[in-house]
Amino acid sequence: MSNEKKIMECVPNFSEGRDLNKIEKILENFRGKEGVKLLDYSRDEDHNRLVVTVVGEPIALKDAVLEAMGTAIEIIDMRVHKGQHPRMGATDVVPFIPIKNVTMEEAIDLAKTLAKEVSEKYNLPIYLYEKAASSPERENLAKVRKGQFEKMNEKLKEEGWKPDFGPNHVHETAGVTAIGARMPLVAFNVNLDTGNLDIANNIAKNVRFIGGGLRFCKAMGVELKERGITQISMNMTDYTKTSLYRSFEMVKMEAKRYGVNVVGSEVIGLLPMEALIDTAVYYMGIENFSLNQVLENSLME
Amino acid sequence: MSNEKKIMECVPNFSEGRDLNKIEKILENFRGKEGVKLLDYSRDEDHNRLVVTVVGEPIALKDAVLEAMGTAIEIIDMRVHKGQHPRMGATDVVPFIPIKNVTMEEAIDLAKTLAKEVSEKYNLPIYLYEKAASSPERENLAKVRKGQFEKMNEKLKEEGWKPDFGPNHVHETAGVTAIGARMPLVAFNVNLDTGNLDIANNIAKNVRFIGGGLRFCKAMGVELKERGITQISMNMTDYTKTSLYRSFEMVKMEAKRYGVNVVGSEVIGLLPMEALIDTAVYYMGIENFSLNQVLENSLME
Structure with missing residues (x-):
């Protein structure tokens, strides 16, 4: 127990x-x-x-x-x-x-x-x-x-x-x-309101580590043809150091340069609770939050 | 298992x-x-x-x-x-x-x-x-x-x-x-950059259910004397229907009327994982997210 x-x-x-x-x-x-x-x-x-x-x-x-x-x-x-x-x-x-x-x-x-x-x-x-x-x-x-x-x-x-x-x-x-x-990987994709794959790829280059972007972020542009939009498809290689919200906000910031908007996101597969709780804590500025306050954390045996 | x-x-x-x-x-x-x-x-x-x-x-x-x-x-x-x-x-x-x-x-x-x-x-x-x-x-x-x-x-x-x-x-x-x-209660407080308790109480009245506000929200103004600020102290009585982010954004919105800003928040005691994940899903517009994607959810026995 x-x-x-x-x-x-x-x-x-x-x-x-x-x-x-x-x-x-x-x-x-x-x-x-x-x-x-x-x-x-x-x-x-x-x-x-x-x-x-x-x-x-x-x-x-x-x-x-x-x-x-x-x-x-x-x-x-x-x-x-x-x-x-x-x-x-x-x-x-x-x-x-x-x-x-x-x-x-x-x-x-x-x-x-x-x-x-x-x-x-x-x-x-x-x-x-x-x-x-x-x-x-x-x-x-x-x-x-x-x-x-x-x-x-x-x-x-x-x-x-x-x-x-x-x-x-x-x-x-x-x-x-x-x-x-290795650390848990989080597959996190951010959707853009443009069908232009070049724009998506340019944004991806700026956001990812090898392009001078975030340390624990791999990224590439992907076309979602059915929806006529594109996506920054990211692999977050250490969400404890490069938070999901940070890559989300950075995609938004870079997209601005092209007059493009972020229209949603998706998480593929499993991710640790902390990756999303960290995001909620950021957006609502929750002070002194501890993962021990999460009821389910006490229930894991 | x-x-x-x-x-x-x-x-x-x-x-x-x-x-x-x-x-x-x-x-x-x-x-x-x-x-x-x-x-x-x-x-x-x-x-x-x-x-x-x-x-x-x-x-x-x-x-x-x-x-x-x-x-x-x-x-x-x-x-x-x-x-x-x-x-x-x-x-x-x-x-x-x-x-x-x-x-x-x-x-x-x-x-x-x-x-x-x-x-x-x-x-x-x-x-x-x-x-x-x-x-x-x-x-x-x-x-x-x-x-x-x-x-x-x-x-x-x-x-x-x-x-x-x-x-x-x-x-x-x-x-x-x-x-x-009853449903789980979430004690959620939002901090304001004013020391004026009347303002905090007015905002609380507008946000809470009995004042015409959110259905599952009880709220009152509280002074944090040491910090010289006030707080909207809330009891969320059904977070599955009145989300934390909604009360947070509504406090922000009402505070504007007084030229007051939200400067943080806090969660007192325990809360279910879903209450914060729902918040992360809202702010990043995560599509089709399921709680089953949370690793810890699979680990609870």
Whole structure:
């Protein structure tokens, strides 16, 4: 009945999006387990990939992921895997995400513990990535996965690409897995009353980090053809430091330059309560607000 | 591990705010019980009153309240009770409040079930009040409690004040209890950059229900002497129908008439997540947002 319970999230990606029996076998590892809760999963036939969202008490969560990786090694053969999404392993990528009463350091430690255990148990090479990366070149997943399964055996033998755990060669059928830690991502889109994609793209460039904008914001312009409007599609990579309202107000501010107005927004998928409460606190200037005042916060066990 | 778990809140008020041993005996009924969680309690020596905030699965919650009422009957003697707060019983008032996956109808049913059980077990007269009231005259707690413990025996014999459950006479030591159902209250205050209390009171009158303002808003002006400002102190009696942002914007609008500005706000005590998320959704115009997108919502068990 404590409010101090630690909750970690994990979003493992598996290289199987077509065979429902195999998918069910992977998911079984997350069902009916004490301290673990399967929140969501989505499979994509074109990508031939399964994305699982699971939360839980850190150790129980890590153990369930370890077992699911064992299942993936048993049933997925990367030598015959085809799909549009880049991939290098049966379990392709495993990010841990701190949610409640846990720090990023604990997420990083959990990633390393899993990496050690899974590499020893299955002789599987592991790269640590993002916040768990052992060097800056390994932070970016796209760089880590470059070459994909087919070229990974050569890459593992390169001086700079020795794996963080496990052998210097791919697992014959299961390839290589990237395990890491990151903040929760919030997919936040802001709609504009223009159909002009160039304007949307210009605004996106000014708002996003690489264009000189907000530190934890990725952004691009997108056309919503049916509605005849455009959208700034954003990925907020750390909502605790770059708040949603700040990117919202910045899009509004930049749109002014083109005589364009913001006509709404949308949040895709899940987001932590704090991201929206922070926004309410900003707009109404609520003083000294604590998340402990949120009733549901006391109800989470 | 289901997201469908029903959560009811109850805020029973007991007529004991001084004797810590007795208070602990009452609180014990809410501790260490499956499906019941003691969120908060506050005692006041002047009021000689204990206010308990407890949540839980409806039946488990009702059973715990029933037991606490038994303890109160054992240890509180209203014939010798003195305190500044109006009161009529050892357990004075018991509101049930629907929080999650439960309706107001279920809160009303739970109030009636408790009323029946406690009246039969202890021969205690019960008035149903607020949403559970058996007639409009019994909705208002102040009217129900009028006369207090000392005059309650006469009141119970009046034609219009026959109790809803139990005998037509007071319990000798435990008096009468009011049991009811209501929405969660949100205590929301908006600060003004004027020290003029008349202005604050005028704004309060325009914003609140009885002055022709918002349906589920009670409001009054309050001086914050230390800061040299005033405040519109509001009780939002149904935030699902009268949103916080609406009362905030209405205070702003009315303040304009006096050349006064809103300089912040505060939330006192607990409030449901939805009250602030609704506010964020309004200010950023988030389309098609569902509370199911809030990660913590999936984590409540």
